[in-house]
């Protein structure tokens with residue numbers, strides 16, 4: 001019975017969930033602790049360690065007492081290097097004032113949704129989508145409107161966006177390469193999304209976390225299109241390209257009025273990225289392009305190994321064009337992806353993520369991550385073959 005003395009949470013958290021992915025990670029850790037050998041294909045972390053040059057830069061910064069408050073939007077050399085990288089590689093014309101360092105891509109995305117969405121607004125989200133996006137939108141007391149990516153690509157992007165948008169729609173979440181599907185949107189598709197955003201006066205929140213992981217086609221930044229830099233907040237991370245998941249380094253690119261909003265959110269949440277990490281980020285930006293290319297070849301090998309294995313056991317899977325996940329239809333195992341994931345974990349000791357956690361459009365699929373040592377992928381494929389036999 002309500003006594004009027006209960007402590008209550010702010011309503012803005014009512015619709016915000018906890019990631020199922022974290023719950024699966026915990027289950028895998030518990031199984032391993034009980035002595036079970038688990039093929040861990042549920043994760044999304046690079047197979048290699050943070051390169052030494054990046055680690056040394058952080059250690060040097062510590063030894064040189066770079067341990068004080070820094071400008072909350074990032075130290076000047078880092079922002080200069082980020083502006084140069086984004087202008088050259090992403091072809092988004094930016095000045096130093098239009099970049100901000102963030103605590104991972106996650107803080108960039110959090111700040112972007114907070115900056116753009118009011119309670120009662122809607123955001124179009126290509127689906128299946130990275131699970132936290134739904135929570136980030138709901139945390140702004142707005143509503144995610146899933147737009148089936150495969151329908152949009154088949155039947156036309158503009159018509160599909162039109163079909164799912166509402167008068168309250170304020171933003172489009174545009175992730176390429178996509179997690180979990182590996183879809184890489186083409187330049188022509190980016191142009192259609194951009195034209196739609198311009199026609200409806202929408203803001204695009206672009207998520208380019210996997211920009212260096214494109215096997216087919218090319219990575220194309222939507223903010224580089226005419227008239228788009230001013231209505232796009234582009235979010236990047238060091239996590240995937242540089243194996244820096246635990247460092248929590250990211251950045252965002254935006255123009256006014258959004259940049260001031262991002263600055264306020266970063267200032268009042270973390271007051272910036274830890275100073276030594278910023279020096280590590282600066283060193284990471286010096287990575288030669290050949291190193292990204294060499295790693296891409298390594299990832300491609302892993303992708304092909306896993307995709308061949310999946311197809312060999314009848315789990316049909318087109319090779320994903322980007323990122324480091326395969327997302328086959330697994331209805332042969334079970335129609336409901338949560339049950340399929342449980343069966344695979346219990347019977348073959350293979351941990352995956354049920355497609356339904358990435359939105360209704362992911363149902364019937366499982367996400368298999370292949371950012372793993374080759375031997376681990378081979379072992380998982382063997383376990384899969386033994387399971388279907």
Ligand SMILES: Cc1ncc(COP(=O)(O)O)c(C=O)c1O
Nearest residue numbers: 104105106130179209237239250
């Ligand atoms: C699509 C996508 N965006 C953004 C991120 C954010 O990564 P981080 O917060 O580690 O930078 C991830 C991480 O898995 C991701 O998959």
